[in-house]
Amino acid sequence: MASFRHHFSSMHLVWMACFHVYVLCAFAELQRFEQPTKDDGSISFLVVGDWGRKGNYNQSNVAFQMGRIGEELSIDFVVSTGDNFYEDGLRSINDPVFEKSFSKIYTAKSLQKQWYSVLGNHDYRGNVKAQLSPSLRNIESRWICLRSFILNAEIVELFFIDTTPFVDKYFLKPKHHRYDWRGVMPRQHYLSNLLKDLESALQDSTADWKIVVGHHTIRSIGHHGETKELKKQLLPLLEANNVEMYINGHDHCLEHITSSTSQIKSNF
Numbered sequence: 179m180a181s182f183r184h185h186f187s188s189m190h191l192v193w194m195a196c197f198h199v200y201v202l203c204a205f206a207e208l209q210r211f212e213q214p215t216k217d218d219g220s221i222s223f224l225v226v227g228d229w230g231r232k233g234n235y236n237q238s239n240v241a242f243q244m245g246r247i248g249e250e251l252s253i254d255f256v257v258s259t260g261d262n263f264y265e266d267g268l269r270s271i272n273d274p275v276f277e278k279s280f281s282k283i284y285t286a287k288s289l290q291k292q293w294y295s296v297l298g299n300h301d302y303r304g305n306v307k308a309q310l311s312p313s314l315r316n317i318e319s320r321w322i323c324l325r326s327f328i329l330n331a332e333i334v335e336l337f338f339i340d341t342t343p344f345v346d347k348y349f350l351k352p353k354h355h356r357y358d359w360r361g362v363m364p365r366q367h368y369l370s371n372l373l374k375d376l377e378s379a380l381q382d383s384t385a386d387w388k389i390v391v392g393h394h395t396i397r398s399i400g401h402h403g404e405t406k407e408l409k410k411q412l413l414p415l416l417e418a419n420n421v422e423m424y425i426n427g428h429d430h431c432l433e434h435i436t437s438s439t440s441q442i443k444s445n446f
């Protein structure tokens with residue numbers, strides 16, 4: 179009976195969650211996830227980007243170290259900044275690359291936590307709908323990948339933003355690549371809605387820390403340099419709403435960039 183009740187209440191929760199999502203969608207807001215903190219109110223997480231190489235290019239070595247550090251820090255979740263599957267995203271929801279580059283690589287115990295992922299430009303070269311499909315969670319329940327969404331972890335709120343559609347060159351000079359823009363066109367409409375949703379979510383946030391996560395650089399001293407579209411359209415929003423930090427991938431190196439106008443007392 180107890181287990182039946184349990185079953186019933188989780189079904190109920192699932193239904194409530196769907197209803198909630200439906201209501202949010204009706205108002206075109208960003209989907210929200212909740213992440214509880216540790217008992218002392220703290221949270222710790224790892225960030226990784228530009229990784230899915232079937233273990234090659236030192237992916238397995240990095241995964242091993244993530245497992246070790248993840249254990250040490252007793253992490254609560256993992257953030258992925260996109261370019262999850264090289265070279266061209268996933269082909270379908272049955273693409274073996276999903277397991278070869280994810281399930282079979284991040285096997286450490288400490289990494290069996292929720293992963294929150296956005297898409298990178300390489301993911302857009304594959305079947306985007308497949309990579310975003312909730313049915314991937316049947317293979318890996320820790321996989322959550324959406325274009326843009328919010329993760330509320332009490333002291334910190336993370337705003338995940340789909341940055342690839344901002345970048346002009348993927349539309350104007352795609353070279354020999356094909357990008358899957360289903361769901362993104364008309365582009366200006368998509369981008370202005372996204373910026374509007376982000377702005378209202380940032381304004382409403384009461385979290386101590388506001389962190390924005392995206393694939394592309396805003397400022398950079400690395401290989402790709404700055405992303406001028408994000409510097410122009412996204413950066414002013416972050417500054418106006420006291421966002422403490424923007425975390426990105428794309429550059430394949432570790433950079434820590436601060437600004438002289440930043441309010442934050444950086445302890446890194």
Ligand SMILES: *[C@@H]1O[C@H](CO)[C@@H](O)[C@H](O)[C@H]1NC(C)=O
Nearest residue numbers: 231233234235236237239240
């Ligand atoms: C793997 O890492 C080692 C040590 O940093 C480096 O010398 C090597 O080039 C890397 N291999 C690849 C394929 O990137």
